[in-house]
Amino acid sequence: MVLLDIDYVTDNDKPVIRLFGKEMKDDGDNHIIALDRTFKPYMYVIPHDMDAALKQLEEMGLKNLEKLRKKDLGIDLELIKITLKHPQEVPKLRENILALTMVKDIREHDIPFYRRYLIDNGLFPMSEIQMTGKTVNFSKCVYSGAENINIIDLEESPLPLESDFPELKILSFDIEVRNPDGMPNPDKDEIIMIGLAGNFGVEKVISTKGDHLEYVEKVSNEKEIIQKFVDMVKKYHPDLIVGYNSDNFDFTYIKQRAKLLGVKLDLGIDGSELKFIRRGFTNSATMKGLIHVDLYLVMRRYMNLDRYTLERVYLELFGEEKFDLPGDRLWEYWDQDGDALDELFRYSLDDVVATYKIAEKILPLNMELTRIVGQPLFDLARMATGQQVEWFLMRKAYEYGEVAPNKPSNNQYSERRGKKAVGGYVKEPETGLHENIVQFDFRSLYPSIIISKNVSPDTLIAESVQGVIECIGENNDENPWKNSECHSAPEYGYKFVKEPKGFIPSVIGQVLTERSRLKKKMNETVDPMEKKILNVQQEALKRLANTMYGVYAYSRFRWYSIECAESITSWGRDYIKKTMKKAEKFGFHSIYADTDGFYATYKPDEIKDNK
């Protein structure tokens, strides 16, 4: 089946991973919930002294202790893996464990259980997985409410399979409210319309008016609008539901009105209700087995605009204006009936169709990122790009046998926030009209620097941060690096060993190699659909590689290193300036430069060697 989403529930005090997926059949989709009871939560302990630490942990009553070898930023390390019975024991016990005198540090104690499961089993959402297990009798199952769902009790964890991009059923929705007094107030302002649009032939507006329009589904009151919405979502059974600012507005509003009117929002595949989970200071709307993507959050990351209204984003993506009405006067259109009401219906349909079109355009990239990063689409669509890179690296760390660094403490975080790495070299443009212009730029300058200079926290020579040290050359016995070859960053003098290859340079290397392979394949492919998919895949890898340099200076990054960030930009400035100097020697005159490229003019008869 295609793995769409994942969570865990507790059954008899034991965690049960639930994998939500579907199998595509000719006569429709076959929905599946697979239960895995075999996976257990764990965390690592770095001991001061192995045997003494084991003794202290045993005295705490901990039983499943295991000695383990891992690497910590490239250095061999012996640590203790503590396996627990329930994920919630980890936050409960970790403070006490850290307080033990023989415990130096704790690691990987803050990884959500389902994410750990995906990483450890090598599973990727939006990809095929192979399962062995038996379908259990529904009546015996503790998860009530679901119908037409196959529940499989797994005998062992599933295996990942190579697979193509899955075809998903996508439904977009949008609500309209009658708000005569400023912003909508869910205590008094009723929902008057809910628009729906999808890739399975649906374009509808549910309302209490407008049955002369063919796309309107008329019901008799607001309660029935919401009930109809719930019924339709269940009937269509989309894999994905998308909205615009739907975390904050549409779902929040529907939830409050539904509560007031007594409608059950049991949109979960297992019969559970729409629920809001806290993410920082804001909430996200979530349903079991139905992936909700709020496109507003996605678009804010994807494009750089002054505003991110639906109208603005739509114009930017499609180059055409969306039919728009003034938000504070929608209630007048509703009350007036006649032509004005028809305009409001048109506006409602236009909004939901625009939302759908944005989804169609932008989801393929996010689906690819989901398949690369390996975390659920719901999470990925709400992650900062730095977080996406981090979870990608968490998986790579597991594969490489590296134990992940901890997240920064509050103190470390505020300390990091005060620091800012100097950026790329910028030469302000010379004003005027120029002719005979040549342009030069480096292809993926920063990723190339990371790889060629081996810039990584695990290759950085700590002594070079404190002061000047020599690698090969200064042969006094005190110098531990006297036999090492290293790269030395301009301006700062931070040094990076040439061997072995650092963790992050290796990963970026892999990403770029994979991207080249896909690009080559794309250019050889004739089939336009295949070409398009390969293009999205290589685009996703490019985005990932390009974000990787920036994350060294991202304050919440586990592999944060201001020294790495500064070294990368200093090499970048060095390269661009040297290249410009060289060009000037040949008679070019540079007129503008920014970070990884520059523009120059030339007088055709003065160029010394124009080969």
Next chain:
DNA sequence: CAGAAACGGGG
């Protein structure tokens, strides 16, 4: 002037 609070999107 520094630190707190508000803001974004939505109707």
Next chain:
DNA sequence: GTGTACGTTTCTG
């Protein structure tokens, strides 16, 4: 829930 945005602008004391 192995959890707790975010960066920027505006207000307030």
